[in-house]
Amino acid sequence: MKRKSPPKAPSEFEIDPTVSLDLAGKRQSARLSRGHLEAIVWVSQAGSIHSAAQRFKEHQPLISKRLAEAEEVLGMELFVRSRAGCLPRPEAKNLIARSARILRELQALEVREDSSRRSVRLGCIPRVMHTLFPSFIQKAANATPSMRLNAIELHSGEVLEDLLRGKLDAVIGQLTDFTNFEGLVSRHLYDEVTVFVVDAGNTSITSPIDLESLIQHPFILPAYSTSTRRSFERLLLNERLESPVPVIETKSFESSLALLAGSPFVTLIPEPVALRHEALGQIRRVQASRRFEPVGICLFYRFDQTLDPLMQQLEQLVREHIGESIERVSGKGVAVGTHQQKIKRLKRVS
Numbered sequence: 001m002k003r004k005s006p007p008k009a010p011s012e013f014e015i016d017p018t019v020s021l022d023l024a025g026k027r028q029s030a031r032l033s034r035g036h037l038e039a040i041v042w043v044s045q046a047g048s049i050h051s052a053a054q055r056f057k058e059h060q061p062l063i064s065k066r067l068a069e070a071e072e073v074l075g076m077e078l079f080v081r082s083r084a085g086c087l088p089r090p091e092a093k094n095l096i097a098r099s100a101r102i103l104r105e106l107q108a109l110e111v112r113e114d115s116s117r118r119s120v121r122l123g124c125i126p127r128v129m130h131t132l133f134p135s136f137i138q139k140a141a142n143a144t145p146s147m148r149l150n151a152i153e154l155h156s157g158e159v160l161e162d163l164l165r166g167k168l169d170a171v172i173g174q175l176t177d178f179t180n181f182e183g184l185v186s187r188h189l190y191d192e193v194t195v196f197v198v199d200a201g202n203t204s205i206t207s208p209i210d211l212e213s214l215i216q217h218p219f220i221l222p223a224y225s226t227s228t229r230r231s232f233e234r235l236l237l238n239e240r241l242e243s244p245v246p247v248i249e250t251k252s253f254e255s256s257l258a259l260l261a262g263s264p265f266v267t268l269i270p271e272p273v274a275l276r277h278e279a280l281g282q283i284r285r286v287q288a289s290r291r292f293e294p295v296g297i298c299l300f301y302r303f304d305q306t307l308d309p310l311m312q313q314l315e316q317l318v319r320e321h322i323g324e325s326i327e328r329v330s331g332k333g334v335a336v337g338t339h340q341q342k343i344k345r346l347k348r349v350s
Contacts, residue, residue: 032073037103039066040078044096044165048085097164101302104166118310119148123159123168126252127192127228127270128297132172136321143317147310156227163300170305170314174227175296184300187315190322191294194228195271196286197278199260207287212241214288220256220267221246228253228268231292239290257283 038056042063046052049067053060071077078096079086088096120140124132133151140147154162162168164183175186196214198205205217215236221244222229236243247265250256256267260283277283299318301311 032070033066034103034106035066036070036073037099037106039063040070040096040099041103041165043067043079043086044088044100047087051085097166100165100167101304105304118145119150120310120314121150121152121167121169122314123152123154123162123171123173125156125159125173126153126254127273128172129153130254131192131270131272132318132321136318139321140314140317143313145313147313147317155225163302166302170299170301170311172297172299172318175298176227183303185303185306186298186300189297189299189315189318192297193271193294194231194268194292195274196266196288197260197269197274197283198266198286199263200278200281200284201262202264202284204264205266205286207285209286209288211235211239211288211290214266214286215241215244218247218265219244220248220250220259220263220265222253222256222268223249223251226251227295228270231295232268235290235292 039052042052042056042058043049046055049060049064052058053063067078074095076092076095077089078092079088129151137149137151140149152159152162152168156173159168159171159173163171172189175188205214221232224230233243248256248259250259253267253269253273257269257273257277259265260267266286271285274283274285278285299311299315301308305311
């Protein structure tokens with residue numbers, strides 16, 4: 001008589017290797033349990049097995065054992081182990097990210113959803129944060145149904161990694177930063193351009209001005225790691241002009257703005273930010289002979305969230321808020337030009 005296998009513990013969640021999750025390894029008869037997923041994700045987030053045990057209040061030998069079992073099932077080592085900790089191997093990053101998403105979905109199933117008050121962890125690049133917040137938080141709270149936003153400002157590389165790992169629900173960022181990544185859905189929200197600005201009292205630079213003449217003036221430029229700086233370099237390369245050596249190099253346009261006051265410098269900032277400060281009489285936009293190419297600002301979320309009504313509502317709220325923000329700025333008497341076109345485009349798309 002064939003002996004029946006004992007029932008599996010309820011805490012163990014099996015992943016069928018026939019399902020296309022890219023998590024089935026060489027041992028097709030083996031299964032990944034929830035404990036294995038937790039070990040993978042916890043070590044990835046904490047940076048070492050020891051730190052993972054402390055952060056998630058689990059026994060270190062158990063995490064080490066589960067991680068080793070997971071790597072055996074998958075047929076590959078996920079981390080480079082050293083005295084400094086555990087560093088994800090480049091070829092394992094996609095597997096780790098998928099493990100994080102699956103674990104997060106399991107956790108969501110265990111929590112009774114409150115349909116009257118929903119929460120969204122929204123990652124934003126700095127230029128979006130200055131365009132949307134803080135007023136957008138209140139708009140989301142007053143929506144029907146209401147939405148609780150937890151907004152986190154991060155640079156492009158950081159928000160992408162957190163989105164893929166499931167630490168963020170959605171991201172608002174530049175399309176160019178996410179072009180080559182699979183598994184993400186992008187929804188175009190609006191276009192934004194970078195502009196040249198000077199202090200409001202700067203009389204040595206007048207508009208319009210030839211780009212070649214403009215770059216002869218002293219510059220405050222963002223660091224090479226920023227998309228704004230890369231956009232500036234492309235603009236000059238297209239015109240076959242040599243990039244100026246900045247007098248000051250900053251990590252954010254907020255620093256550039258602060259250093260611009262009372263100085264002879266030229267700097268680059270997002271146009272919505274420039275419009276606000278120009279309306280206050282603090283700076284002045286400079287019209288150069290060549291303009292920056294518009295950058296698409298998009299809402300990004302994972303493909304498995306495509307039918308999530310929460311993402312659809314978030315997209316609609318952002319479109320409405322951007323249109324209202326542009327109308328408020330144009331109502332202050334600032335020359336808007338392309339901004340009226342943006343309002344029409346936003347209303348047409350929505």
